[in-house]
Amino acid sequence: MDEKFDCIIVGGGIAGLAAAMILARNNMKFLLIEKGEFAGSKNVSGGVLWGHDLARLVPGYWEEEDGGWERFINHRRLTFMDEQSTFSIDFKSSHFNETPYSGVVVLRSKFDRWLAGKVQEEIDQSDHAMESFIATNIKVDEVLMENDKAVGIRTGDEEFHADSVILAEGVNNLLTRQVGLQDDYVPADHMLTGIKEVIRYDQKVLEDRFQLNGLSGMSNEFVGYSTDGVEGGGFLYTNRDTISLGLVAGIKDMREKEKSPHDILNTFKGHPVIQDTIKGGEVVEYSAHVVSSGDKRVMPKELYKDGVLLCGESANLLMNAxxxxxxMDLAMRSGILGAETIVKAKERGDFSSQTMKEYRQALDESYVMQDINNFQDAVHMLHSPEMFKDVPNLICDFGRKFFTIDNEPTKKSREMMSESIKEHSSYWDLIKIGFKGAKSL
Ligand SMILES: Cc1cc2nc3c(=O)[nH]c(=O)nc-3n(C[C@H](O)[C@H](O)[C@H](O)COP(=O)(O)OP(=O)(O)OC[C@H]3O[C@@H](n4cnc5c(N)ncnc54)[C@H](O)[C@@H]3O)c2cc1C
Incomplete structure (x- = not known):
């Protein structure tokens, strides 16, 4: 094949597929290359896809009997955990039952494959139905550069040429480094390992246990003992007849504390409250993947250069405040904005950084960079040691005192709080955390 494409997309994850959908819709001639056997086969997420962008890509997706998603979220819970207890902030609302949903749980091997099918439908209706392709089981080895401009890709001995390349290769961004947009060295304290088990139940048992109605679902994040004192947090999301239970843990912190992801997950699963929650389930899948911390300092120097754009986690776009x-939502929005820039470049016949920089502008103006910029302090605070040990311990200790009725005179709540603070932290440390919290949120 010696024809030139308008664009080659590397990676058939969320960012790459979102970009492909926009290119197909705008009658662009493109090639998407995914190294997995099928889109999604190599991908791991907890995972809730937040926001409404999915409805932009696949209007009315919720009407499909068996679409790519599992359940919509109408019940959210944030749980602080110590060795024995949990203390949760719980919010459930029928407001979240309205379509388009503001969060859907997905299992990536199913979701990405489904989304790739939708992209193929769009290609089939485009002017380039026979000249645009989704190619799987192919690994891109190199981005071809001429005078520092991307002109195509190489896979094995084969070269494919294009006016532009979208790198949507995810967090292990080797090609992003090859084109010189990110330094080779990424500090270990900016990366986490995510591990996840999918645990299956009888659907009725699952629905009763988590009070699910129809396709409603729950997301539960955990802070504290869920990562056994290591930087990070745990999660539990309900799928149709399974749950996704897992955690993300700082790579550097794990090394320093000599803990492995497997040990931490077992500790989490051994917690009495989690044991009650997961009992009777059968583990049917186990997966692990690196994930960015969301610290802006790890982002590439720039997100474009002549003929090339970075989308999704290739650019370390991630938020966890x-x-x-x-x-996933950041990947989706960046894929959309990236592809819209390529469409403009084609109209102008200018794929240089002069046009590509409009992608960066669009991203800066969108919620993606606004949130990343505005909540950096919260990201740093969340990754500070007191947030995954002292604070959850203090909260659970107070909860235990507050909810205990033991036929002894009951202390005032402020006295209980004061005792818990002295035991697990100090007023001064709490003032500092409160100050940081007020500033960051
Ligand atoms: C345990 C865990 C839980 C998470 N939970 C959530 C969550 O609840 N909500 C959320 O929004 N996010 C979550 N995330 C983060 C989310 O999964 C990622 O941010 C998101 O997948 C990034 O999408 P992407 O398209 O940029 O990259 P990816 O999804 O990683 O896709 C990249 C694709 O590129 C392909 N590829 C890479 N290199 C090449 C190559 N050289 N040639 C061809 N193909 C290539 C890969 O096979 C892959 O398919 C979680 C992550 C983990 C690990």
Missing amino acids: GKAIQG
């Missing part, structure tokens, strides 16, 4: 992990 304590409310939720947001990687």
